[in-house]
Amino acid sequence: MPGTTLHAISIYQLRVPLREPFVISLGPLLAAENLVVVLRTADGHVGYGECSPFLTINGESVDTGFVVGQYFAPALMGRDALDLPGCLAELDRIIYGNSSIKSAFDIALHDLAAQHAGLPLYEFLGGKNDKILTTDMTVSLGPPAKMQADAVRFQREGFPAIKVKLGGSLADDVARIRAIRAGIGPAHPLRIDANQGWQTADNAIAVLQALAEFNIEHCEEPILRQHFMALSRVRAASLIPIMADESCGDEHDAARLIQLNACQLLNIKLGKSSGFHRAQKIARLGQAAGLILQVGGFLESRLGMTAAAHLALSNPAIHHCDFDTPLMFTEDPVVGGIRYRPGGVIELPTTPGLGATIDEAWLRTAPQVHF
Secondary structure, three states, X not given: OHHHEEEEEEEEEEEEEEXXXXXXXXXXXXXXXXXXXXXXXXXOOEEEEEEOOOOOOOOOXXXXXXXXXXXXXXXHOXXXXXXXXXXXXXXXXXXXXXXXXHHHHHHHHHHHHHHHHOOEHHHHOOOOOOOOEEEOEEEOOOXXXXXXXXXXXXXXXXXXXXXXXXXXXXXXXXXXXXXXXXXXXXXXXXXXXXXOOOOOHHHHHHHHHHHHHHOOOOEXXXXXXXXXXXXXXXXXXXOOOEEEOOOOOOHHHHHHHHHOOOOOEEEEOHHHHOOHHHXXXXXXXXXXXXXXXXXXXXXXXXXXXXXXXXXXXXXOOEEEEOOOHHHHEOOOOEEEOOEEEXXXXXXXXXXXXXXXXXXXXXXXXXXXXXX
């Protein structure tokens, strides 16, 4: 179809400082350093995608993604934007890995396809707007008193669940959770995320058993991703359910974890999976295995989180959403997109496509390249 031919492609760097450092066991984060991909078809449709490269998780940065994206753009120019399998296979043919920048192109292509179908993206993905999405809010790693104060503030602001970054020593992490429970009480939903910080199965088991008394819903990625073969031992020894995150990048990782009976939950992120096409494969595998699914992200703006919210409506096994990072930004460059309502409720656009763009004033001043 000549009208759906990819006619112009642009890549932008999007940098936004955070209100305060966001600290996880892998290190502190001071700013969102993201990439925005804009695809234009000959008939005037425009598709947007965003990724948030993460050096310590997917091995990419805003700089590497900017360069690799310039390998992709010439190869996609002149192709039919609606040929999703062909376009996405071309990205994999060009380079192995690089799931983050691939996800930005994948999201933009799906935005175009949904626009041409006249459907909101969640409906194009086979989903329905039939459940209320709510996000948790994350407490950054730090001293117990500061973490307690943040948790109390998030509880007062109405977030239905609080997620806590851990990954230190047993004594330190127990002190953090004890302080938080003292502040928010014993019943408010509480989740933890070690980001691989406990490293070994023995360390993780010891910490998880010590934390069992604090009524914790689940724990994300307790050990090094390379040690995924030991995750089933952690699961068996822990009263706290285990969620795989860094160890679950694509559908092949998900299949291995399911076969190993390694976890009760999977965390799906578009930036790990290379976008919607593999994220939905993970979701289907998890659903078939009876696992509970979460959709999360890195440091995406509301544009990237809008894509994640569409994904969250695409499969009934997706129960948890971790969409809080845009609330940490000092500025909001997004036009349209998801809206944060009281109680952590996420309101999605229902217009055709993604329903989110980036303010043109922001794009004019960003480092950019055009094809």
